[in-house]
Amino acid sequence: MPECEHCGASFDDEDAYVRHLGDEHADDLGPIESRRVAELESDGGGRDAVMYGAGLGALALGGLLAYLLFFSGGAGTTDPSAAGGPTDVGSVHYHGTINATIGGQQLDFSRQQFQLQDRAFHFENGQGQRWHAHAKGVTLAYAMQTLGINVTDDTVAYDGTTYGDDPGESVTITVNGEPVTPSEYVLQQGDRVRIVANASG
Template sequence: MEDCEHCGASFDDEAAYLRHLRDEHGDELGRIERRRVAELDAEESGSNAVLYGAGVGAILLGGLLVYLVFFSSGAPGSSGAETGGTGTNGPSAVGSVHYHGTIDVSIGGEQLDFSRQRFQLQADAFHFENGDGQQWHVHAKDVTLAYAMQTLGIEVTNETVTYDGTTYGDDPNETVEVRVNGERVTSAEYVLQKGDHVRIVANASGS
């Protein structure tokens, strides 16, 4: 079931939802919504030439594929935060699903504002958009909490949180709490679900 964020209408399948976006809200669409509508148009017309304008979209898609291949291959130096779901390697079937949840992150006493540009539209599989920092969007299967945070520049493990070059939790006096819907989770294994509320708190010594 797809719900339109612009007018609240509901649709049983992805194609009907995208046609509605194209026909009723063409001037209101964000970057990723425009891309998804363009893909539908290309599929229905039997041509891939209209997927992206002036080759820009093709370059972005190529960059995404390189990104997914690199982080799902277990490349040396990867932190493991890209592992999506138990027994899988990163997000899969990008564009096949669309659901939302909320988030609250406090690191070093700072409440992160995900409406800031640095956090907006950082990945197709998981992102914030349209200047909204409260509601996250998932557009792929097997999006783990660790992967989602990694796209925002936040490395989350069972015991530590690393942000802006500072690691919290590697000192006995520091505290790290990672919860979804009030329950502690393993960030590298927990796959985000529709309606999840994520809460992450990381404090330095004496905070």
Template sequence: MPECNYCDASFEAEGDYLEHLHADHDESELSRIDRRRVADHVGAEEDGEFPTGPVILGGVVLLTVVVLAYVMFFVNDGGGASGPAAASGDVGDVEKTPYGVGSVHEHGTIAVTIDGQQLDFSQQQYQLAADPFHFENGNGQQWHKHAQDVTLEYAMSTLGIGVTDDSVTFDGTTYEAGQDNVTVTVNGNDVDPSSYVLQEGDSIRIVAEQSS
């Protein structure tokens, strides 16, 4: 069930949520991704009643966003993750990359602890780092998913974290199960990060700590 990122409202359907954003929130309040999703929805729903000027302007803006997204995902990093992961260069390539950005809107929670310190995803470098998976509005506990096939491996790579079923890599250090304390779970269950696709309400927990 979509929940509004800007107020306490919740909705049964994605279309109702986008109508709410369009009618009840000023465009300046919305994130870049939400503005694009609302523009796409309104342009499809209003069936010719929408003034042609805004439609043309929206098309130009959308085209610009698409071109920038293409450059970000396929030119700068060869189709891998954007954001902190691409900059760090130490988490490796992911096996599966998302598609259909803007086609879904799901949320969940996350807690990542490295050597006893919980990472703060409310920091600016983690906000809106990648279109398919990111954090918004300074909230570092709720993740947002806006694409199909967002695996746990891909999601973590956008944060500069490499995960496998038995290791975690962060800031140039790899923690290996068997010799370090390593936990990678979703909803309390062990998963294969390279194939597990995140779903609405998933709770991610990652712990990596070197054995003393």
């Protein structure tokens, strides 16, 4: 049963899934998804069995190559094992959300500097709210470090400034509304992360 990478919706068959991509996510599609939508629209929604099989084979091969390139080091800047992070990259695929406001500014994770920075944890496809975890054991501290944000129990360091180490500064780090220890909390499917760090005054 196909599942939409963009919103998580499930479909009974490939045609329904591809129609959904074209109707709901046209602006966010990658080249392969765009081609699938165009092919479905060009033949009115039906496919010749041979072309369908060939198309699926090409798609599977392209997906496999992209997967191997990405997870074998072709993308990402952080080596999980070198940073003491997860080592079983590719074993899972979890999603969740992050809302981070640091120094009064809400971070926009759709910006290029936050996209595909790590193989075990990242944002992708120009989207900035839904994170992807591709390994077991991804802690919140590790995940945020891949984005250039260092979090501890009471501090948040970003862009050369540390919040929470001076009187009057406040730091809130929660997952699903509950405080967590970032270095110990392992991200799970559907987790909603919220980080707020404000300067004094």
